[in-house]
Amino acid sequence: MQQRRTLDQPYTNRVLLNGQLDTPRWWAPAVAILGIAVIIGLLVIGAMINKGLGVTGLGRPVYWGLFITTFVFWVGISHAGIMISAILRLTQAEWRRPVTRAAELLTVFSLLTALVFPLIHAGRPWRIAYWILPYDFARGIYPNIRSPLIMDPVAIGTYLTGSTMFLYVALLPDLGNLRDRTTGWKNSLYTVLALGWRGNPRQWKMQTVGGILLSALMLPIFVSVHSIVSWDFAVVPSVEGWHSTIFAPYFVIGAVHSGVSAVVTMMALMRWLWKWDDFIRPEHFDALARLLIVVATGWLGFTFLELIFALYGQDAPEIALREMQMFQWPWNMLFIIFFLTAYAIPVPLWLFKRVRTNIAMMFWTSILVNVGMWLERFLIIVPGLARRTPFVYTWEAYRPSPVEWTIFVWSFCWVTFLMLLFSRFFPLVPLFEQKESQVFTQDVAIGRAKVPAIVREAD
Amino acid sequence: MTTASFGSHNWGMVVDVDKCIGCQACVIACQAENNIPLNTQDRVERARTISWIRVERYWEGDFPDTKARFIPIMCQHCENAPCEPVCPVFATYHNAEGLNVQVYNRCVGTRYCANGCPYIVRFFNYWEPVWPESLRNHLNPDVTVRSRGIMEKCSFCVHRIRRATRTARSEGREIADGEIQTACTSACPTSALNFGNFNDPNSKVSKMREDQRHYTLLDQFGTDPNVIYLAKVDPDKKVSVGEAASHG
Amino acid sequence: MKLNRREFLALTGKTAAGAVIFAACGLPERELIVQSPVDLPEDLVRGEDAWYATTMGDFTTGDGVLVRVMQGRAKKIEGNPDHPVNRGKATARYDSVLQLLYHPDRIKEPMLRYSKAGNLVGVSWDQAESRFRNALAGSSGALTVVTNPLRGHLGSVAGRFAQKFNGKHMTFDPTEQGVLHCAVKSVLGQDQLPTFDIANARTVLSFGADWLGTWGSPAQFGVKYGEFRGGSRGYLIHAEPRMSLTSAAADLWLAPKPGTEGDLALGIASVIVNEGLVDGSNVQAFLSAVPGGLRNYDVRDVAVRTGVPFNRIQNAARHFADHTPSVAFGGGSAGAHTNGSFNLGAIYALNLLVGSVGSAGGVTPNPGSGIDGVPASATGASFQSWEEELAQWRAGNVETVIIRGADIVHGMPNTVAIREALEHVPNVIAFGAVIDDTLDVADLVLPELTFLESWGSDIPEPGPGYQVVGIQQPVVGPTVSQDESGLISDARGFGDILMKMADGTIGSTMEQMVRRAISDLHSSGRGSVSASTPALFTKGVLQRGGWWNTGTKGARGVTGRISNEATSANYSETASLGEGDDFHLVPFHSNSLLDGRLAASPWAQQSPDPISSASWSTWAEINSKEAEELGIKEGDVLLVRSTSGEIEALAYPHPGVRPGVIGVPIGQGHHAAGRWAEDRGANVLSILTNEKDSQTGALAWAATRVRVQRAGRRVKVPKFEGNVEARPVEPGFPVLVVGPNETAEAAKEANHHEYQKSLFNDDYGSVDHE
Ligand SMILES: Nc1nc2c(c(=O)[nH]1)N[C@H]1C(S)=C(S)[C@@H](COP(=O)(O)OP(=O)(O)OC[C@H]3O[C@@H](n4cnc5c(=O)[nH]c(N)nc54)[C@H](O)[C@@H]3O)O[C@H]1N2
Ligand SMILES: Nc1nc2c(c(=O)[nH]1)N[C@H]1C(S)=C(S)[C@@H](COP(=O)(O)OP(=O)(O)OC[C@H]3O[C@@H](n4cnc5c(=O)[nH]c(N)nc54)[C@H](O)[C@@H]3O)O[C@H]1N2
Ligand code: SF4
Ligand code: SF4
Ligand code: SF4
Ligand code: SF4
Numbered sequence A: 001m002q003q004r005r006t007l008d009q010p011y012t013n014r015v016l017l018n019g020q021l022d023t024p025r026w027w028a029p030a031v032a033i034l035g036i037a038v039i040i041g042l043l044v045i046g047a048m049i050n051k052g053l054g055v056t057g058l059g060r061p062v063y064w065g066l067f068i069t070t071f072v073f074w075v076g077i078s079h080a081g082i083m084i085s086a087i088l089r090l091t092q093a094e095w096r097r098p099v100t101r102a103a104e105l106l107t108v109f110s111l112l113t114a115l116v117f118p119l120i121h122a123g124r125p126w127r128i129a130y131w132i133l134p135y136d137f138a139r140g141i142y143p144n145i146r147s148p149l150i151m152d153p154v155a156i157g158t159y160l161t162g163s164t165m166f167l168y169v170a171l172l173p174d175l176g177n178l179r180d181r182t183t184g185w186k187n188s189l190y191t192v193l194a195l196g197w198r199g200n201p202r203q204w205k206m207q208t209v210g211g212i213l214l215s216a217l218m219l220p221i222f223v224s225v226h227s228i229v230s231w232d233f234a235v236v237p238s239v240e241g242w243h244s245t246i247f248a249p250y251f252v253i254g255a256v257h258s259g260v261s262a263v264v265t266m267m268a269l270m271r272w273l274w275k276w277d278d279f280i281r282p283e284h285f286d287a288l289a290r291l292l293i294v295v296a297t298g299w300l301g302f303t304f305l306e307l308i309f310a311l312y313g314q315d316a317p318e319i320a321l322r323e324m325q326m327f328q329w330p331w332n333m334l335f336i337i338f339f340l341t342a343y344a345i346p347v348p349l350w351l352f353k354r355v356r357t358n359i360a361m362m363f364w365t366s367i368l369v370n371v372g373m374w375l376e377r378f379l380i381i382v383p384g385l386a387r388r389t390p391f392v393y394t395w396e397a398y399r400p401s402p403v404e405w406t407i408f409v410w411s412f413c414w415v416t417f418l419m420l421l422f423s424r425f426f427p428l429v430p431l432f433e434q435k436e437s438q439v440f441t442q443d444v445a446i447g448r449a450k451v452p453a454i455v456r457e458a459d
Numbered sequence B: 001m002t003t004a005s006f007g008s009h010n011w012g013m014v015v016d017v018d019k020c021i022g023c024q025a026c027v028i029a030c031q032a033e034n035n036i037p038l039n040t041q042d043r044v045e046r047a048r049t050i051s052w053i054r055v056e057r058y059w060e061g062d063f064p065d066t067k068a069r070f071i072p073i074m075c076q077h078c079e080n081a082p083c084e085p086v087c088p089v090f091a092t093y094h095n096a097e098g099l100n101v102q103v104y105n106r107c108v109g110t111r112y113c114a115n116g117c118p119y120i121v122r123f124f125n126y127w128e129p130v131w132p133e134s135l136r137n138h139l140n141p142d143v144t145v146r147s148r149g150i151m152e153k154c155s156f157c158v159h160r161i162r163r164a165t166r167t168a169r170s171e172g173r174e175i176a177d178g179e180i181q182t183a184c185t186s187a188c189p190t191s192a193l194n195f196g197n198f199n200d201p202n203s204k205v206s207k208m209r210e211d212q213r214h215y216t217l218l219d220q221f222g223t224d225p226n227v228i229y230l231a232k233v234d235p236d237k238k239v240s241v242g243e244a245a246s247h248g
Numbered sequence C: 001m002k003l004n005r006r007e008f009l010a011l012t013g014k015t016a017a018g019a020v021i022f023a024a025c026g027l028p029e030r031e032l033i034v035q036s037p038v039d040l041p042e043d044l045v046r047g048e049d050a051w052y053a054t055t056m057g058d059f060t061t062g063d064g065v066l067v068r069v070m071q072g073r074a075k076k077i078e079g080n081p082d083h084p085v086n087r088g089k090a091t092a093r094y095d096s097v098l099q100l101l102y103h104p105d106r107i108k109e110p111m112l113r114y115s116k117a118g119n120l121v122g123v124s125w126d127q128a129e130s131r132f133r134n135a136l137a138g139s140s141g142a143l144t145v146v147t148n149p150l151r152g153h154l155g156s157v158a159g160r161f162a163q164k165f166n167g168k169h170m171t172f173d174p175t176e177q178g179v180l181h182c183a184v185k186s187v188l189g190q191d192q193l194p195t196f197d198i199a200n201a202r203t204v205l206s207f208g209a210d211w212l213g214t215w216g217s218p219a220q221f222g223v224k225y226g227e228f229r230g231g232s233r234g235y236l237i238h239a240e241p242r243m244s245l246t247s248a249a250a251d252l253w254l255a256p257k258p259g260t261e262g263d264l265a266l267g268i269a270s271v272i273v274n275e276g277l278v279d280g281s282n283v284q285a286f287l288s289a290v291p292g293g294l295r296n297y298d299v300r301d302v303a304v305r306t307g308v309p310f311n312r313i314q315n316a317a318r319h320f321a322d323h324t325p326s327v328a329f330g331g332g333s334a335g336a337h338t339n340g341s342f343n344l345g346a347i348y349a350l351n352l353l354v355g356s357v358g359s360a361g362g363v364t365p366n367p368g369s370g371i372d373g374v375p376a377s378a379t380g381a382s383f384q385s386w387e388e389e390l391a392q393w394r395a396g397n398v399e400t401v402i403i404r405g406a407d408i409v410h411g412m413p414n415t416v417a418i419r420e421a422l423e424h425v426p427n428v429i430a431f432g433a434v435i436d437d438t439l440d441v442a443d444l445v446l447p448e449l450t451f452l453e454s455w456g457s458d459i460p461e462p463g464p465g466y467q468v469v470g471i472q473q474p475v476v477g478p479t480v481s482q483d484e485s486g487l488i489s490d491a492r493g494f495g496d497i498l499m500k501m502a503d504g505t506i507g508s509t510m511e512q513m514v515r516r517a518i519s520d521l522h523s524s525g526r527g528s529v530s531a532s533t534p535a536l537f538t539k540g541v542l543q544r545g546g547w548w549n550t551g552t553k554g555a556r557g558v559t560g561r562i563s564n565e566a567t568s569a570n571y572s573e574t575a576s577l578g579e580g581d582d583f584h585l586v587p588f589h590s591n592s593l594l595d596g597r598l599a600a601s602p603w604a605q606q607s608p609d610p611i612s613s614a615s616w617s618t619w620a621e622i623n624s625k626e627a628e629e630l631g632i633k634e635g636d637v638l639l640v641r642s643t644s645g646e647i648e649a650l651a652y653p654h655p656g657v658r659p660g661v662i663g664v665p666i667g668q669g670h671h672a673a674g675r676w677a678e679d680r681g682a683n684v685l686s687i688l689t690n691e692k693d694s695q696t697g698a699l700a701w702a703a704t705r706v707r708v709q710r711a712g713r714r715v716k717v718p719k720f721e722g723n724v725e726a727r728p729v730e731p732g733f734p735v736l737v738v739g740p741n742e743t744a745e746a747a748k749e750a751n752h753h754e755y756q757k758s759l760f761n762d763d764y765g766s767v768d769h770e
Helices: A007-016 A027-049 A068-076 A078-090 A093-122 A127-133 A146-181 A184-193 A201-234 A249-272 A281-314 A316-327 A330-343 A345-352 A357-385 A400-426 A431-440 B026-031 B041-045 B112-114 B132-140 B158-170 B183-187 B204-208 C005-016 C016-025 C098-099 C125-137 C152-166 C178-188 C220-231 C245-248 C261-274 C279-289 C299-306 C310-322 C340-353 C383-394 C416-423 C494-501 C510-524 C533-545 C601-606 C623-630 C744-763
Strands: A441-446 A449-454 B011-016 B055-060 B067-073 B090-096 B100-102 B193-197 B227-230 C048-053 C065-072 C073-080 C112-113 C120-122 C143-147 C168-171 C203-207 C235-239 C252-254 C328-332 C400-404 C427-434 C442-448 C454-458 C466-472 C547-552 C579-588 C621-623 C636-642 C645-654 C661-666 C705-714
Touching: A007 C705, A027 A093, A027 A127, A027 A184, A027 A400, A068 A078, A068 A093, A068 A201, A068 A249, A068 A357, A068 A400, A068 C442, A078 A093, A078 A201, A078 A249, A093 A127, A093 A146, A093 A249, A093 A281, A093 A400, A093 B158, A127 A146, A127 A345, A146 A184, A146 A431, A184 A345, A184 B090, A201 A249, A249 A357, A281 A316, A281 A330, A281 A345, A316 C744, A330 A345, A330 A357, A345 B112, A357 C533, A357 C579, A357 C705, A441 B067, A441 C245, B026 B183, B055 C252, B067 C016, B067 C245, B132 C073, B132 C098, B183 B193, B183 C340, B193 B204, B204 B227, B204 C098, C048 C454, C073 C235, C098 C601, C112 C125, C125 C442, C125 C494, C143 C152, C152 C168, C152 C454, C152 C494, C152 C510, C168 C383, C178 C340, C178 C661, C203 C261, C203 C310, C203 C340, C235 C245, C235 C310, C245 C454, C252 C310, C261 C279, C261 C299, C261 C310, C261 C340, C279 C299, C279 C340, C299 C310, C310 C328, C340 C442, C383 C416, C442 C621, C466 C510, C510 C533, C533 C547, C621 C623, C623 C645
Parallel strands: B011 B227, C143 C168, C143 C400, C203 C235, C203 C328, C235 C252, C400 C427, C427 C442, C579 C661, C621 C645
Antiparallel strands: A441 A449, B011 B193, B055 B067, B090 B100, C048 C065, C065 C073, C112 C120, C112 C442, C454 C466, C466 C547, C579 C705, C621 C661, C636 C645, C636 C705
16 A cells, blocks of 8 residues: 655645646647537537438437437436445545545536437427426326336436535535635635635534435435436337346446446546546545446346346247347447446456556546446347347348437537536535545554554544 | 227227238328328438338248238237337327327427337338428328428328218218228228227127137237237148147 | 325325326326317318319229319329229329329420420420421321320320321330230130139139239229138139239249240140049130140140149149139230240130130120220230331331320330431420420420329220220319419310311310210110219219219120240340340339339339339349349349340349249339439330230230349348348248138147247257157
8 A cells, every 4th residue: 555645734725726726738728629529519419400310320110329328328427426425425435535526527417418318319309398397287288207208307307406406515615715715706706606605613514414415315316317217218018128127226237337437537537637646546446446346246247137037038039139139240249349348358457456556547447348338228229129020021220320429429528528617617626525534534553554544533 | 809998989900911912002092191201212221211001021931932921010009009108298199089199299209109119100200301392282181291300100090080070970970880991991902901990899890800810910018909910811821730739 | 184095095086186196107198188179180170172083094994083182182092982993992003193293393384396406495385286287287198196005085086186197096005915915805706805703713813914913903903802812712823933912912823934824824724634624515615726735735844844843733723623713814924925925825715624704703705885986995006016117217207206195215125226216207296294205305295184184084994894984084173273383284185185186177175075975875875874864964974983884794706716826935045145144034014103104203103012112213033042042132233134235223132033034123214204213223124125926016025035244233222121031030920821710819829839949949848859
């Protein structure tokens, strides 16, 4: 275990606020480039809405493709926030502290992005109000609450609201801090946003209780959001590979796998970009990788169960679908990449501590996981539709169009763009949490080495 | 075979597969009747054609024992339709006469219902339908021209049902059996397609579906279709009586 | 307040709120939705419609239709339930005609070409008529009127017009039926087509003609076929080298080598005679019509010559002889050979063998026309007479050619160089609604009314066995009216213009002619319509779409002898054709475009071919096993080459073609045919060679041999079928097949067992181990 230097408060302030008070030189060009990409993406979306979904590669019977896949993917990524800030907070895992804010932020932004996809994939996005709002009282026409497509926006809306509040409550002390260190319009902005934060004991108490309450409230969301997303598929009896009984937990654990991996990716980037080596340390990566080994292996169990179910039940259409997924070109190629990237490469590597504490290795392996997890969703959604149905006559394959790929890429640029924009005005690492942990930290002797230990204050 | 009865009518179709010759008369009749957009070559190549009724052709055997089997397939108007509960806006729902109805105005175009329908009879308008101005002269004013971005499918020619109902009501009588012909049943030269009221035990379709050849498509899904098929007859088929019984 | 569960349910069950909650939690939607008090689209019914009866003009052989008209616009064409021919039923072609009526490329006004090298420019009708008169002025004795085979009044007008100018009336049908009429005459003693009483037959044995798809009167035959399949289900045997709709519907499909259909028919006859399956008197009648007898038709030799397995011929023969009444007929490709007359003669003679001439369930002769001077039967002039005619054109002996309804430029093989022949004719005057290849090279183009806008009559052929006169009336006004799209067309009727050019010597207008004919029918005092006054009678006839008289039946003439000029077929040669594999070319009518006369309609273009499901293109059907051996895959662009030329077609391998045969649909490959058809696909008619039937001189359009080569490109075939071969994934789905008297339930059960066995080998259920 490496030694680390003792951090004092001024140092913490200076380094962690470097994004706001002392913007790094790469920031402006990066935001500009991403901004251009975002604008191009928005133009393509606009053109698609203007011309019609004919510009996609969709047809009959593959009615859903890249958009829905990417929707599920971003909802999955959003589980980063719940996992890190709610679960780990409630279980008092101290190593979570430097990454809570970024994880929550990723949640909010990926949810915002995820929501875009069902909207633009609809044939008439401008009628979207009809979709979720009870709109026609006069005729007694309500949205159909039996449709998972109604439960989806409700669940995601709840999640988004909760996460935003959570993010904001946790931001308050840091906003006060920034207000005290800025002048001019920035000062005015932070003054308003800080809601009169003075850091008095009553405010601290309310802020802490609020955080814990929100964590607890969001726990059910942890289970519900991706379960509900899974029902988009699980309730459809006729699409082979969709109507699986294990989808709800399978999707949830898959989401945790991809969400936590995304946090790892982000932590590595933060450490490199803002030089926060003192705050985001190899131990954090180590801890996350251990968590991921468990999550990924659990997830793998579900993946295998799907095969077992098909084989044990000797359900011919289901077996035919799995056969297609695993052995028929081009699905087999995707399947192999999926299996290697989502599990077979990263997880065995993480068994080695050298890998777990190597930032670059963790960065690349976590990227691999999300490549794999995106493919996993694709392989769940599309082959089921593109399979050889009993109505062989209408069997056609699907190839995403350039428009779909552009919008797919846009979503990544868009999330990164928002994160960078946020980092310019708000600290990505919560200062107060960091300082809180410093107060709790002391070194303990294990053998001859002095290692950092985390203890709680005695109650 | 249970069919819930909602009112005095439960419309349905009996398709005698043994009589279908695959001639496509039903398909074109439906295209013309229901203002279905032109299926241009591009739409054919990209599997985006719209064809509320289609005739599928399956091969069996090899030369010289080749058999080509035709079957017309349209919306089965399932009593227990998988397309209905998934629609977030009730753009597709069951009406009181056994029809699965599509309300174009409400549809937002999620295509969820199309994934739910195991019969692949729901069609999405990927593009705005276009007719050269002069061809608009033959559009049927009884049927809405759908815009892009929405779902459509066989309606059992609901406008014809409405028209006949209105006429019968104004004349103070019941709708007679056979009075309503959908565009496809009317065209079908061999009378493979038959339309009528299943609630009337004396109607032609009610009697036809008592035939021992009756079956429904994909009954494993429990959709309870209002389209009943009568099996194709092959006089030279070897029927091994009792073979099934010898198993197990 | 404390409630137990039961009380709670009872309470909520009684309240509206409860109703909503429970509805929301899973009761069917219909209880949740309050139906719209205002219009839902499903409720909309707008306007009043009218249905007018008329006949289908050039697009069928006399079907009666009802046209739905709203606000002066035709909306839909359906069968006329009163009409004895198609009895309310339709074909896939009916509605497509609406798109010719409202075609955006309809010829709007007369067009004139000032010199052969010039362009067509719009002119007024006055100018057009004076050009027409000028052309007629110098053409006495040097005029030819070219039309499609026309029955009814238009046919008589065209004939009399030609007569008046001492000219000729030549009919043109690219797949002419002259051989058919000749063969029918040899057996029935009259060349008008008889009725095939399919509905009452127990066995139907047909050859070559795709009578359920495109041959003759498919709507009529379809109705009869429906009846044939009902009740005590009849047995259908069909012989054709390439699977058509009829072959697909057949219980037994025989796929003889092209040109051996006569052999096959006599092979069947020889089985029947040798096994003594019919009365001796029938055998006598048969043998007296068949010169040469059955000596050379031992079934084993026939099996070798025709390529049809011995036991199949035997089965067919036994069915045909044992399950009577039975009927045999043929046409189409079976007659389109150098021995076509022999083939068809032998086929029709089979009826003598089973005694089905003139009896129920057999062939019954049709009576002649109910109107004096109006033809009841028509067929295309033979290819031989066309060759002679074109020689006259080339020699400069023909001043004026008037063309209507016959796309000779598209329809004739390259060998006759029709374009070049037309260049020698000073005045080529062509009528039409939408441009086609012939109109495109004419000197004067005259926009013609469609049958939906004009008067006429038609005597259906084949008729129902008694006298029928179909009346054609305008169901919409001439489309001179302006609408949002501007002028659709300032068209006039072909008959009316001819009569005007003949200065009233033939008659004044088609309308008057037809009305006069109706009143003549009235004075005959017979038939389906009876009315006290001529006016009421006319009204009745127009309302019913025609007049028919079940009392007047056809009479059988004297049986002659069938042709034995050539009993075996000759084919065109391929030795000089360069690289490739030799195939026998069998052209067939497109199910939607027919011979191309509907090519301009986008509905006809998009309509999937029943067998290949292809549309918008020209494809080549080839046996799938053979294709595999030759390395030909679906979508390969094939160069199909004959001594007469070369076309490109997309390969579509399937198991329903005889190996060695390549089937190519007719109807595409127009240079001009409106926006949807021009330069689309290829014209298979152009590469036919000039082989002729030895007796009638008819074009042997199925006698061409071709050499086929891959062009090295592959494209997606625009077809409805998916991208795997459509064989059922599991047996019995979606088409469940039952044996005689088998229930659907039992068939399903058996299929299920078979399927499970195939999937999981022997461990599903008990299976005997060998
Ligand atoms: N889409 C969808 N999801 C659902 C539900 C739903 O209705 N629809 N219902 C939910 C509910 S209530 C439940 S309880 C769960 C059930 O979820 P699961 O327990 O996953 O239920 P099943 O799919 O019925 O059964 C799982 C597999 O076990 C196999 N099996 C059968 N017998 C045996 C045996 O003796 N030994 C072994 N090893 N395997 C056997 C079957 O072939 C099947 O493939 O699903 C939940 N999820
Ligand atoms: N063949 C076969 N049978 C099985 C099984 C199997 O695998 N195969 N699995 C078994 C198992 S594990 C289970 S759990 C059972 C499940 O069997 P059931 O409990 O019957 O389950 P569902 O049909 O899913 O739901 C019952 C009803 O509850 C309604 N409902 C939904 N939400 C609410 C609500 O909020 N309030 C009220 N009052 N009603 C609501 C639904 O619309 C539905 O009509 O099936 C068992 N039966
Ligand atoms: S496409 Fe239209 S009808 Fe279908 S589920 Fe979506 S909104 Fe409903
Ligand atoms: S056939 Fe398909 S579209 Fe029609 S009611 Fe059934 S599920 Fe719905
Ligand atoms: S019932 Fe009407 S809408 Fe349905 S397939 Fe037939 S013609 Fe089309
Ligand atoms: S019209 Fe009738 S016979 Fe023709 S394809 Fe349709 S169902 Fe079959």
